[in-house]
Amino acid sequence: MGDVTSLVDTIATIEEAAPEQLKARVRQEAGQQLVAIRFAGGSVGVLDVSASPGSVWASVLRNLHELAQPVYVEINPATDLITQVLQPKLQPVGAIEPAENRADMRVEFLRSHSRHFLRRTHPRYAAMLQLLREAQAKNLSVWVTDSLNTHEILDVRPSQTSGGKSETR
Amino acid sequence: MGISFQRARELFDLVNSKVCCPSSANAPCIPFLYPDDGCWGRAHEMCRLIMAAGDLPRKIWIQGNLRVASSNQPTCLVQWSWHVAPTLQVSTWSGDQPYVIDPALFQEPVPQHVWAGIQGDPAPTLTPTGPEIFHLFYAPDTYDPTYAKTNTVLNTYRNELKLRAASGDGPPPYFSCMSRGRGVQWFGMLEPNATRRWFTWGWPASWHVFWTVMPVTPCPGGPQLAWRVAAERASASDCTYWVTVTNLTGDRVKFEGRYNVLN
Numbered sequence: 237m238g239d240v241t242s243l244v245d246t247i248a249t250i251e252e253a254a255p256e257q258l259k260a261r262v263r264q265e266a267g268q269q270l271v272a273i274r275f276a277g278g279s280v281g282v283l284d285v286s287a288s289p290g291s292v293w294a295s296v297l298r299n300l301h302e303l304a305q306p307v308y309v310e311i312n313p314a315t316d317l318i319t320q321v322l323q324p325k326l327q328p329v330g331a332i333e334p335a336e337n338r339a340d341m342r343v344e345f346l347r348s349h350s351r352h353f354l355r356r357t358h359p360r361y362a363a364m365l366q367l368l369r370e371a372q373a374k375n376l377s378v379w380v381t382d383s384l385n386t387h388e389i390l391d392v393r394p395s396q397t398s399g400g401k402s403e404t405r
Numbered sequence: 406m407g408i409s410f411q412r413a414r415e416l417f418d419l420v421n422s423k424v425c426c427p428s429s430a431n432a433p434c435i436p437f438l439y440p441d442d443g444c445w446g447r448a449h450e451m452c453r454l455i456m457a458a459g460d461l462p463r464k465i466w467i468q469g470n471l472r473v474a475s476s477n478q479p480t481c482l483v484q485w486s487w488h489v490a491p492t493l494q495v496s497t498w499s500g501d502q503p504y505v506i507d508p509a510l511f512q513e514p515v516p517q518h519v520w521a522g523i524q525g526d527p528a529p530t531l532t533p534t535g536p537e538i539f540h541l542f543y544a545p546d547t548y549d550p551t552y553a554k555t556n557t558v559l560n561t562y563r564n565e566l567k568l569r570a571a572s573g574d575g576p577p578p579y580f581s582c583m584s585r586g587r588g589v590q591w592f593g594m595l596e597p598n599a600t601r602r603w604f605t606w607g608w609p610a611s612w613h614v615f616w617t618v619m620p621v622t623p624c625p626g627g628p629q630l631a632w633r634v635a636a637e638r639a640s641a642s643d644c645t646y647w648v649t650v651t652n653l654t655g656d657r658v659k660f661e662g663r664y665n666v667l668n
Contacts, residue, residue: 287596287597288428288571288596288597288657289571289572292428292567292568292570292571293568293571295429295567296564296567296568299560299564300564303560321568322568323561323564323565323568325561328543344486346542346543347540347543347546348442349442349444349445349485349486349487349488349489350441350442350483350484350485351484351485351486384565384568384569384572385478385479385480385569385574386480387441
C-alpha cells in the first residue's frame with residue numbers, strides 16, 4: 237500500500253470550512269484554516285489555506301473550479317490532506333518519438349512549445365503511450381498532467397471523460 | 406521608417422511592467438517568469454499592448470532544437486521546439502533592423518540575430534509574420550482577434566507560475582542557476598510576511614561595512630523587503646553583523662544580501 241493517492245477530476249464544491257470529521261482526520265492544529273475540496277467522482281481532499289503552499293494551491297483550485305477544468309491532486313489517504321496540486325492541460329497530440337536517451341519517449345503537444353517526456357519507468361507507461369497514440373491517430377485532444385519542472389508526463393486522460401479515477405502508489 | 410531604440414525600450418518597459426508576481430499572479434499580468442511554455446499567449450498580449458500604445462509590431466517565430474539557459478527555471482534550462490516574440494523595426498546606423506521584445510529572455514530589446522543566437526540551435530528556422538497570427542503551428546488557433554484564447558493561455562501559465570512558486574523550489578529566480586556577484590554575501594528567501602535574522606562573522610572591525618538587501622523576485626507595486634542591521638564586537642579585531650530581514654508582502658520573496666566596504 238502506498239502513501240499517496242493521485243486523482244484527476246473536476247471539483248464539485250469547495251467548502252470554506254471543512255466538516256468536523258475531516259478536521260479530526262487531519263488532526264487540525266491551532267492556526268490552521270482547513271478547506272474541503274469535494275471532487276465530482278466523490279473523493280474529498282483537505283487543504284490548509286493558512287499558509288503556503290495550501291493558500292496558493294487553493295487559489296489555483298478555485299480558478300480551475302470556476303472554469304470547470306479538471307485538477308490533478310495527490311492526497312494522503314490516512315489524513316485526506318492534499319499534498320500536491322498540478323494543472324492538467326487539454327492538448328492535441330503531435331509527434332511521439334524516442335527521446336535522446338532512447339529509453340523514454342518525447343511527446344509534442346500542439347498547444348505547447350515545451351518538450352515533454354514520457355518516462356519508461358512510469359508504472360502506466362504503456363497505457364499512457366497507447367492513449368497518446370490513439371489521440372494522435374484520431375486527431376483528439378487529451379488531458380495531460382506533467383511534472384512542474386522537468387515536464388515528465390504523470391497522467392493522460394481522454395478529453396471526453398470526466399476523470400474520477402484514482403490510484404495509489 | 407523604423408522607430409528609435411529609445412522608443413523600443415519604452416515599449417519593452419511597458420510590457421515588462423505587466424510582469425506577474427510569482428505567488429499571486431493576478432490577471433492581467435503576463436507570466437514572463439514562467440519561461441517553460443505559453444510564449445504565444447505572452448507574444449499576443451504584448452502585441453496588443455504595443456498596438457494600443459500606437460506602434461505596429463510584428464512577430465518572429467523560431468523552430469529548432471532550442472535550449473536556453475534561464476535562472477527562472479529550477480533546472481536552469483528550458484527546452485523548446487519553437488518560440489515566438491514580438492518585433493519592432495528599429496532605426497540603426499546601418500538601416501532599419503528587427504529588434505525583439507522578449508522579457509522572458511532579455512532585459513531590453515535585442516537585435517533578432519542576438520535573440521535567435523542564444524537559443525542553442527545553430528540552424529533554426531525563422532518565420533516572420535504579422536501580429537495577427539496567434540499560433541503559427543496549430544491551425545485551429547491561427548487567429549485570436551478577441552484575445553479570448555490569449556487570456557486562456559495566460560491564465561494557464563499564471564497558474565503554472567503560482568504552483569512552481571509554492572513548491573519547494575520557491576519563486577524565481579533559482580539560486581542554483583546564479584553566481585554570487587561582487588558584493589553579494591548571501592542569497593535568501595522569506596515566506597510571506599515573515600521576519601528572519603542572518604549573521605555573518607569575521608569582518609575586520611576597522612572596515613566601515615554598509616549592508617543592503619535587494620529583492621531578486623520581481624513584484625512591482627510596492628515595497629517587498631525591509632531590513633535592519635545590528636553589530637557585535639566579537640573580538641578585539643573582528644565583528645559580526647546581524648541582518649534582520651522582513652518580508653512586507655503576502656508572497657514569498659528571494660533576495661540578495663549585499664555589502665559595500667566604504668573605507
